[in-house]
Structures are given as structure tokens and as C-alpha cells.
Amino acid sequence: MSEIAFSAEAMEVVKKIIKRYPEGRQKSALLPVLHVAQAEFDGWLSPEVMDYVASILEIKPIEVYEVASFYTMYNLQPVGKCLLEVCQTGPCMLNGADDLVAYLENKLNIKVGETTTDGMFTLKTVECLGSCGTAPMLQCGADYHENLTNEKADALIEKLRTDNKRSRYC
Amino acid sequence: MGRKILLEHENVPGIETLEVYRKMGGYRAAEKAIKSMAPDDVTEEVKKAGLRGRGGAGFPAGMKWSFIDKKSDKPRYLVCNADESEPGTFKDRYLMEKIPHALVEGMIVSSYALGAKTSYIYIRGEYFYVLRILEKAIAEAYEAGLLGKNIFGTDYSLDLYVQIGGGAYICGEETALLESLEGKRGNPRMKPPFPAISGLYASPTVVNNVETIAAVPHIVNMSGDEYAKIGIERSTGTKLISASGHINKPGVYEIELGLPVEEFIYSDEYCGGIKDGRKLKAMIAGGSSVPILPAHLITKTANGDARLMTYESLSDGGFASGTMLGSGGFIIMDETACIVRHTWTLARFYHHESCGQCSPCREGTGWMEKVLHRIEHGHGTMKDIDLLVDISKKIEGNTICPLGDAAAWPVASAIRHFREEFEYHVLNPEKIKDPKHFEKEPFVSSVTQNA
């Protein structure tokens, strides 16, 4: 396995992030830097990647594990190229989130929490994404896909397949 | 048309840019405050305005500011809470996305008032695209000399950064937010000490919601007294309401506090009435954590007075027959909605979002979710309904932070007002097998029948 290291570009971003905080408070950069790391290293955080982040921020590895496992956006296991996160809380439920989940499960032939055999899609249900007025919806990378119908979902899946790019938050 | 302040220019093309924002009068307040007002005068205006925290708690913002420890020799911080995550609430996202400079200017004016030299906007991780919008606006402001060193040629300097979260509702609680901003798990801190004394990096800190901060420039422009004339009594000013659920026109609306709830639901200017002409069944007025109200208590209070969109009127009757304005997350349910199912999704939400630090919330939220899941899926007993009430009581008030209350109230209020529907689930497991069990045949309670 090759040595884990940020690209020069990513390293620039990381350095800029660290500068936002007072001297000695570089741990504050942990959440944003983990996002950068996840985007850099195939959409998930392996223990090695987290150890690397710990070394950059000069903190103990356990401090990174504690944080990464607390927040839902950090994937501690590999995920498909496109992570589809369907909101299922109250208002989305009222407007058809259950149907959307069922439709996607059927279409992708996977259950929630699973990844398609080609490694293209992982389907996940999440709690409120702050898109209640445009329900049902899903998030893929940084993009919100709102007011979804089966047809719109079809088109989205098709587009993601054609683009064949890894979804990323940043 | 109601008066708009925050969203007055929401539809002006290019309002997200500095140029258009300034053309519409933007950054006048920042200039006025920094050039011609003492920091304490700004705080004084905010106090006079009666501006209350728009994140949910409704605590007077000016008073919160005046608690900041001025004797401390540590730097002071202003942190904006943009961790909007309360189900039913999406107003901050709308405001930041549409008019990012409204928040940037608010941060400048508020930071000046508090004497903060570095300020942070903590935004929920899922709003990454909004982060980009804010960063762009901040870069424009730096470029124009509105941020950075010697703003407007004065000796006031301010650095403003946006911090991205990682996906955790609990970080909307101000001390959890500060922990998160320090790169830690979002475990709320024990108070006291309050952030005003020991907040970010153990320094004096004020944490305010996006909408609260965005209102400050308008207060500076029009004066606190003028702002206080808008609205009713202690509910001054305007409020952004996120409307969702079974309504014709979901979206974010700015209302003058004092608008009748009935008008908000049925007027075409706002929600536009109930979807497909169906009957109104329930309302959650201020985000998922506030008590749900049944149809007969929505437009009128228990006394028969018109229910208004104000802090006071919505809470009229206490928890027995009232609710709260909260974050303004306004969720409407029509007769096809299943209260048990909806309450279960909320319980699942709070279970998912509990930080796990203190035992009543860690264990109680999961327990409530499991019991509600059973009832909704036809495996409940009558005893379970009372058990839920009892669990909610044992959580409420006994936790470190308000998440415990937020998890307890929806369950307790749903049973308070819709007990018959819970009982129906227990007694008729066959009839609720289809997840959309009330879609074809709405449930009619005796309360509805008599109302």
C-alpha cells in the first residue's frame, strides 16, 4: 500500500483551514480536515487515514476516532461511488420518503445500508437534512435533489451513472 | 402584504452578490455602527428592539450579549449557530443561500458590538453547498475591506470564518457546537459556566442563530425602538417560518409576529391552505420538538381567542393546550397523516441524534423509539402508551441539555392530544398494516367528531 498523504492541493486547503484558529488550537480543524480527507481518499476514512490526520493536527489517533465516529457524515467503511442519502424524518415521511426509499431499493436492487454489486451506489437513510419544504429529497455529495418523484429519481440515477464520478461533499 | 425585513430583497436578481446587496442598502448598518456608534450602543439598540433568539429558545439577544464577560483579558468570540437541524426547519439555509451577505453583515455588526476580533459561523455539514456560498460572500467582503484589518478605515478589525460540521443535530445546542468547533465530539457542556463567561477556547463567547444575527443590521438601521413597533408585545419584529407538510405552498415565509395562525395556514400569501382540500388534523408550530396540537387548538386557543404567530399566543394554555414558536419549523398534517407514525419518526430522530453522554437521554430516547415502533407496527399494548408517557416524564428536565426535553415533548404531546389514535393502533393491528393506513380512511377521534 502506498504511503497515505494529501495531494499538494489538498494540503494547501488543510493548511489554510488550520490558520483559522488561534495558535495551539489546531484540533479545531479536525472536522473540516476530515471532510477533506474523506474526499481525497475514496469517500471513507480508514484507520490509516485517520492516523494520518492525527499526525497532521498533532493530536492522538483516538481523538480522531472519537470524533469521526460521532458524526454521521464520516464513513468509517468503504461506500459506493455515489452515496444516496434519503431523508426520512417527519415532514419528509409525510410527503412520501418511505415510497422513495422503497422505489430506490427496488430500482437499485439493494436494501438500505447496502451497496450495489458494481460498487456504484450505496443507499442510506438519514435524519432531517433541512429540506422539509421540498420533500421528498435525497443528498448525493454536496447536492440536494429535492421534490423527488420516481421519474426524477430515475433521471438522477441515470445521470450519476453516466457521470460516473465519486460523490463528495467537498 | 406583511412587512418584510430580512427577505425584503429575496427576489432581486443577483442579491447574493456584494454589488447588488450594497445597491439595496447593504452594509449601511455596518458602516453606521462601526463609524458612528459605540459597541455598547449597538447592544442597547438590540435590547430596545426586544429581539429574541430565533433559533428556538427565544431568549432576548441583547440580554445575552450583555452577559459577556468584559473583565476577562481573553479574546471574545461571536459564533453564529448555522447548525440548523431541527426537523421542520430550513429557514436559515434559505436566508444564507439567498442573501448570504445579510449574515455576513450581521456578523460584522454583532462582532463589533461584542468586541470580537475573530468570529465563526458554524454550519451543519450537510449544507456544504451553502458553505461555498458563504465563503464566496466572505471573500467578497474581505476584498471590499468590509472584513479584515481596519474596517471602514477605523481601528476595528475582524476575521470571519465558516466552520463546517460533520452531521450531528446536537451541535445546534450552543455548548455542543463550541465543543465541535474545538474539534471534539458534540457533547454538550454542563452549565454553568455559560459561554458568555467561558465559551470557545474557554473565552467569553456569544452564540446566536443565523436569523437573530441577520436581524441586527436592520435594527441598527431603523433603531431598536422602530423595530420593537413591529409585532405584538414581547414578540417583536419579523420571523422566518419554514412551512412544510400537507400544505399547498411549502417554503420559507417572513411574517410579522402577530399574524393569525389561521391566516398563515390558509392565505395564498403563505401556506395556501391544506393540500387537495383535505381537513387539517395537526400542527407542529416551532420545529419537531415542540408539542403537537390537534385541529381544534390550532387556529384558536383553548379560551377561544384567535391563535397568533407569537411566542406568547402559541404557548397560551401551557402544554395542556398550547405549544411554542420555537424555531418556526411549521409542520402541518392533514387527516391522512398518522400521528403515531409521525411521532415514531421523530422519536427515531432524537434517538439517532442523542449524544449519549447522559443516561436518561441515551437510554430513554432509544426506548421510546422502540416502543413507538412496536405500536406503529401493530405490536403495541395499552400499557405501552402509559409507559411512553412515563419514560418521557423521566427524561424531561433530567438531562444535561435540552435534547432530552426535545425528545420527550413530541411523544408526550402526541399521546396527550391523540391518545385514541394510539389506542386504535393497539386494538386494530390488522387495519394499520399498510404504512399509509389513514390515507384512504382517515382516523376520526371523538375529539374531532365533537369539535
Added chain:
Amino acid sequence: MAKVTIDGVEIEVPDGTTILNAARSAGGDIVPPAMCYYSKLEGSGGKCRTCLVKVTQGSTNDPRPMPKLVPSCRTNVMDGMVVENITSPQVLEARKGVVEFLLINHPLDCPICDQAGECDLQNLGFKHGAVNTRFEEERRTYEKIDIGDKIKLHMDRCILCYRCTFVADQVAEGGRCHGVINRGDHAEISTYIEKAIDSDFSGNMIDVCPVGALTDKTARFGSRVWFTKPMDAHRDCDHPKCSGKVVVWEKGDEILRVTGRKDQYNEVESFICNTCRFEKKKTSDWVIEGPRHIDRKSVVSLNHYEHLKDIKEDILKYQKQISENLNKG
């Protein structure tokens, strides 16, 4: 100094004292139970909520009652404060709730748990809990794991007091490598990646653990604690930070287990090193001082003839009470 009244008992303590420590300074029934607070670990407390009390008067200057129950371990007394602990039905009800919450996912495997007999959760449940459980769901379970070659972690039993993480941060050397991962009711004590906790003082995590989540592998399943004889002992330990003052738990001539010396609130008097704890299991390793004082109400006092005189006095006292009661009819 501040005067505080707890359950009608007036106590004077230095400013800045917590309600819990004020109560402890007086002792007796007015002392709230504490599962997560540990006076020797900075930052501990506030989490378990078993020590919640009611403040009916904030202070002389501001007599308003506090709106909610407060954690007595993290709330400082004020002069003139009035506190209700066991005299408040609200407190007892809340505490009962907390005990229930702590137990719903607990395996209740006391019959096979080494901590049984000296377990804070057992004592808490006995005193404040209900007889029956109302929890019908499936309990949360975890695999048992070794954290280090001498310590076993039964996460099932953990109540997430965080004390062991504070020990790792504040007492053990070499930096913390375990912590709390995940969140909510999935939160667990873990090293995340399989990693041995390697520090001369790691064994103290076992002593501070209020339940049987962390147990001493060198003593596991050795004996029920009430069949062992706790003896105060010491040795000249060359570790500069180790007091060398311990309790050896004997069975016959054998030393089954070595722990720190615990006070009436189950807190160690001083921390000890792993050599003393894990390696010194021969009687000849120790200077035995005499029987450890054990509370007579504790099951550990079974067969523990520490203060025959006291027992005799107790018996006479009870006899007198009984005869008085009989006379009253």
C-alpha cells in the same frame, strides 16, 4: 464559607464546594449516590444523573428555587442554599428513572460478574430501583474484548461514566489510546483499532469503573468477592508515583487480587501501579497491616471479622430496640 441545608441538615463548607461534597462532609443518608463523579478525576461527573437533587432555595441573596433538578456533583453550594435529596419525592422519582435507564440495557449478569458484591450499580439498584423491569425490547450487546493483556472490557455492563478515559488522560502515562467512540446508545468505550492499553497505571481504570465493565484478568472468576478477605497491605514500590498502599484480597493463603484502597464512596485513596496490582500476588510481596474496614451493610463483610466489638454493640442495640418495640406493642 457557605452554609447549606441538605435534607434539613445544616452544613458549613468552603465556597466553591459542590452540593455532593458538602453532603459527603456530613455523611449519612443525605449523600446522593454518584455513578460517574470521581473526586480524584478532573472533569468527571454530571453525566449519569443519579445524584440529581432539588434546590428549593438558591441562596440567601437569591432565594428562588432552581427550575430543574441539578446534578449535585457539578453544582456549587451558595450561602443559604436549601437542598432536598431523599426528602424530595421528585428527586426519588427521577433517581428511580435513572436507575431504570441504566439497567434497561444492562445484562444483569451479576451471578457471573466479578464486580457483584462491590458494584455501585448493584447497590444503586438495590436502594433506588424498581423490582421489575418494564423493558421488553432486545438488549444491546457487545463482544467482550481485551484492552491490554491484563484488562477485560465487558461493554455490555458499561454505564458510560467516562471515568476510565479520565484515568487514561490524567493518571496513566503515555497518552490515552482508548476513548468513547460512536454516539447515543451506540457509544462505547474502545480503542477503535485493536490496540493494547499500555501504561504503568492503566490498572486503575479497573478500580474507578463503577460496574463490572473493566475487570482484572489476573483475578477474573477467581472467587466471589465475599469469599475473599480484604487486608490492608503495603510494599516499598519503586515506582515514583505509586503509593504502594493496597488492599490484597486473600483466600486462604493466596492473594487473588490486588486493588487500591477504597473509601466509603468506593473511591481509591491513591492510585497504584500495574506491578503492584498485577504482579505481586504472593503474601511475601506485602507487609500485611490488618483487615480492611468494610461497611457492615456490604455483602463483602460476610465472614469478615473486623470489628467484633462493633458487632456486639450492634446486636445489643437491636435487641434493645426490639424489646422496646415489643413493650410498645
